[in-house]
Amino acid sequence: MKKLLLLALVLACGCKKTEPAPKEGSGSGSGPSPAPGPIESKPHDGIARIDFNRWAVRLNLPVYWIADANNNKSLDPGEVAPLLFYPTAPAYVADGKFTAELEKAYAQIAAASKQPESADRREQLVGKDLDYGRATLVLSDFRKLSADDKQFVGHMMKVASLIDELYDEQTGAAALRAKLPVDPASHSLFRRNRGPKCVAPSTEKEPDCTAIPGNPKPINALYPAELQKDDKFCAVLEKHPKAKDLMAPFVAVRGTPEASDQLVAVPYTEAYKDKMLALSKELAAAADAVKDPGEVALVAYLRAASKSWSDNNWEPADEAWSKMTVDNSKWYVRAAPDETYWEPCNSKAGTHLTFARINQGSRAWQSKLVPVQQEMEKEIAARAGKPYTERKVTFHLPDFIDIIVNAGDDRDALGATIGQSLPNWGPVANEGRGRTVAMFNLYTDPDSLAARRGQAESLLDGGAMKMYAGDAQPGLLATILHEATHNLGPAHEYKVDNKDSRAAFGGPVSQVMEELKAQAGALFLIEFLRAKKIISDELAIQSYVDTIVWAFGHISQGMYEADGKRKTYPQVAAIQNGYLIEKGALVWDPKATAANGKDTGAFKLDLSKMVTACDDLMKDVAGIKARGDKAGAEALIKKFVDGTVVPHDTIKQRYLRYPKANFVYSVAL
């Protein structure tokens, strides 16, 4: 329902990333250095880091080579993270040294990487599906937390595994686990993909690509198995006289489909009583563990959530949750059934846990921008022109959170949600008192940054790449300005000729135009802030380049869904970059060599035209919104989304060379 595709989707944002433990070996000179100091164990240099991590996934081993911190091309004890949510949890390092478990895993990985490929087609496809996900670490180093906080985190880890168990039962995956063949890759695929199905673009439609030979379909536990034999059972239920009860979000459907009047709605807390009570207990224990007097709001939420998991009434938990903010808690916890994407009928709330630290970075930006918020509105109102007039504005920046673990419905096989608004139902949702969050530590790891740089280098020329920062700051700024601009100029409540935006443009185009306005603001306000010395000249330039690279990422995803539905962000991205191309700020040169030295045909940047181009973009987009100018909106779409100004195919072809992130989690306590 409200899983946001925030601006940051392909962006590296986030100002804080928990870094690996301090590394041994001080010689950080350039180039490969000899193995450091006297070491007892033999070097572990038989396989490159990326391949080590890839083969660990194929072997279903919960081990991760974080980074070659001392650049000796050998795995060292300080560079290993044990991963969560695997069937085993061996200790790989003890007292700063490798254990026998590590030696065993290393030998398995090294051996597997040298073996010829399996002759079995299913196994080949399983390997291919796994390889399309690049294991990407989300590491939280909590070794310095207080003993109480460590206890709290420990309880939350328990909550995470209980949520996983419940979710796997509900999806029907748990019931299939016993059918897995012996090979570890099949087990790994089943674990990562949360069931037997393949998920990569090139393998998801292959019937032979499955963790379980024969490709059995999981039977969702929320509906009677018998009912699911009919492909259209959702439609049948929607037409049922008791549809309203049966399709409610927090109930399972039980009974025999032959006697359809006997179908009944059973509350989650009855249908999954044992697991939900266990969760209720664990959340209460987590509340008990919090001793910090500054965490009153967190404790209130944990207690309310504990009750909701026992009585299926989610509103009190939502109320308590809505009162948590960046100002009253260090933690972000959401343990509830929420989104409905996961199940075949899209009506039942999926069980999930989002457990994160609140990132205080939003406050610094809030305090920089609030003093100039009215002036920003004034500038944008001037660009929008009549009949729009400047109004009084306030900002609502999202909470920035650093993910610790995602469990249940939150943990995807590939990629991750990077923005979300909740809850979906009840008074907190209906009265606009929910919370919006942006997940800020995702895609900020060195591998993701390197992949993004590689993608950028495949399309930009060397000159443009010199202005590409490659760190999180420019993307962070862009996200903030994008979110801020949603509050500026003609927004949701604005009407022209008594028509709101939906009425003026139609739903999908209205959505594109609102996001495009936010995106135009992300570019236009760069110069506004630079001129006021709120940001440096360097950050301003880096932000232009970063925002262009962000747009390439979205453009590569294609403009329309299979059913013809508009993809909002890709279309916004195409209009943004197309506009910059038309204004000469971004120049496609078919003969230029890309910065990677391999591709012919690349974009150059003309910074002298950037400020004017962004000003014009703001003027056009805000003006179209102000006048409810449907023809103007459609002309932009025709030219840049459906037209030939933007080299869509080239962008797609160069970007999709890179695998997607498969986020894996590690918590050091």
Ligand SMILES: [Zn+2]
């Ligand atoms: Zn937006």
